[in-house]
Amino acid sequence: MTKSARSKSDSNQTLLRFQIPNTWDETLVALLEAQGLGRAVAESTYAPGALASDAEDPSRACEVRLLTSTEGSKEVVAIVQSWFEAWGLNADQWCIDQEEHDATETDSEALWQASWRPFRCAGYVIHADFHPREGLTLRPADIPLTLFAGSAFGTGGHASTRLALKVLTEWCKDNPPIRLLDVGSGSGILAVAAALRGVKEVVGMDPDPQSAPQAAKTARANGVGTQCQFWRGGYETARGTWPAVMANLVADLLQDGARDLAQLVAPQGKLFAGGILDVHWQATCDAFASKGLQLEQKLERGRWRAGIWFKP
Numbered sequence: 001m002t003k004s005a006r007s008k009s010d011s012n013q014t015l016l017r018f019q020i021p022n023t024w025d026e027t028l029v030a031l032l033e034a035q036g037l038g039r040a041v042a043e044s045t046y047a048p049g050a051l052a053s054d055a056e057d058p059s060r061a062c063e064v065r066l067l068t069s070t071e072g073s074k075e076v077v078a079i080v081q082s083w084f085e086a087w088g089l090n091a092d093q094w095c096i097d098q099e100e101h102d103a104t105e106t107d108s109e110a111l112w113q114a115s116w117r118p119f120r121c122a123g124y125v126i127h128a129d130f131h132p133r134e135g136l137t138l139r140p141a142d143i144p145l146t147l148f149a150g151s152a153f154g155t156g157g158h159a160s161t162r163l164a165l166k167v168l169t170e171w172c173k174d175n176p177p178i179r180l181l182d183v184g185s186g187s188g189i190l191a192v193a194a195a196l197r198g199v200k201e202v203v204g205m206d207p208d209p210q211s212a213p214q215a216a217k218t219a220r221a222n223g224v225g226t227q228c229q230f231w232r233g234g235y236e237t238a239r240g241t242w243p244a245v246m247a248n249l250v251a252d253l254l255q256d257g258a259r260d261l262a263q264l265v266a267p268q269g270k271l272f273a274g275g276i277l278d279v280h281w282q283a284t285c286d287a288f289a290s291k292g293l294q295l296e297q298k299l300e301r302g303r304w305r306a307g308i309w310f311k312p
């Protein structure tokens with residue numbers, strides 16, 4: 001693929017466009033943010049106003065955009081190139097375009113808003129409150145789920161959240177669990193998604209002070225406010241046992257919390273654990289196995305791994 005660069009000398013911002021295979025976009029967005037390189041958006045999959053199928057097509061290219069300072073852009077490009085190499089992507093699978101940009105202070109947020117498009121995942125149509133539902137072309141089986149801008153994690157754009165939504169849909173297909181615990185509920189996306197599929201009692205907690213109010217607002221806006229309850233706190237504040245537990249966290253938290261998480265799962269119950277980079281998969285499996293949980297299914301998306309564990 002070609003590598004191109006256009007310049008405008010009076011600009012101090014550069015828009016970097018990374019074209020990469022579909023399903024790697026979420027890993028790139030998450031890593032850029034985790035490394036403090038900026039808030040990127042995956043501007044890929046769907047044309048405005050059209051909701052494409054959620055069928056996965058790893059051969060389809062997608063684009064991740066990042067607005068960065070022109071001064072720092074070379075370094076960002078070098079870092080990202082080194083990731084692509086480390087991930088084993090061939091040179092013909094990716095391309096980086098750079099476009100100098102006359103930016104205003106609000107550009108980054110505006111870029112994010114403009115790029116945050118409704119998308120389908122596991123039968124849900126995830127959209128922001130600034131996308132009116134009347135403008136969505138819904139299919140009869142679609143379940144629309146409205147999210148709000150906020151700092152709590154969980155727009156559904158992250159690979160691990162998508163894997164979690166797929167598992168929820170599967171769990172709720174014939175016989176939804178009556179109660180579900182959402183550990184690290186963030187924006188409330190998983191809890192609300194569960195309630196929308198018929199789970200009667202959904203409880204979520206997150207130490208992020210923004211999370212509980214945002215999640216409660218999301219639940220109310222989606223008509224499931226009375227089924228959902230959220231509070232501020234870590235997994236150690238959860239009580240009781242649950243037939244279904246979602247823990248979309250990160251690998252070290254899952255490993256450190258394996259004992260607590262295993263205790264929260266009722267006998268014959270299931271735990272979904274996600275947010276695990278491939279290199280941390282085995283250690284996470286070992287931690288859960290040592291607490292008596294049995295791995296039932298492994299899920300993958302890009303470099304992200306997740307699993308379903310069963311408690312005998």
Ligand SMILES: C[S@@+](CC[C@H](N)C(=O)[O-])C[C@H]1O[C@@H](n2cnc3c(N)ncnc32)[C@H](O)[C@@H]1O
Pocket residue numbers: 152153154155156158160161164183184185186187188189190205206207208211233234235236248249250253275
């Ligand atoms: C990867 S996000 C998941 C958010 C959302 N559930 C989703 O699936 O998109 C992980 C969340 O775990 C929260 N978290 C961090 N430490 C935690 C802990 N000790 N116990 C519970 N949640 C924690 C973070 O604040 C963050 O919101």
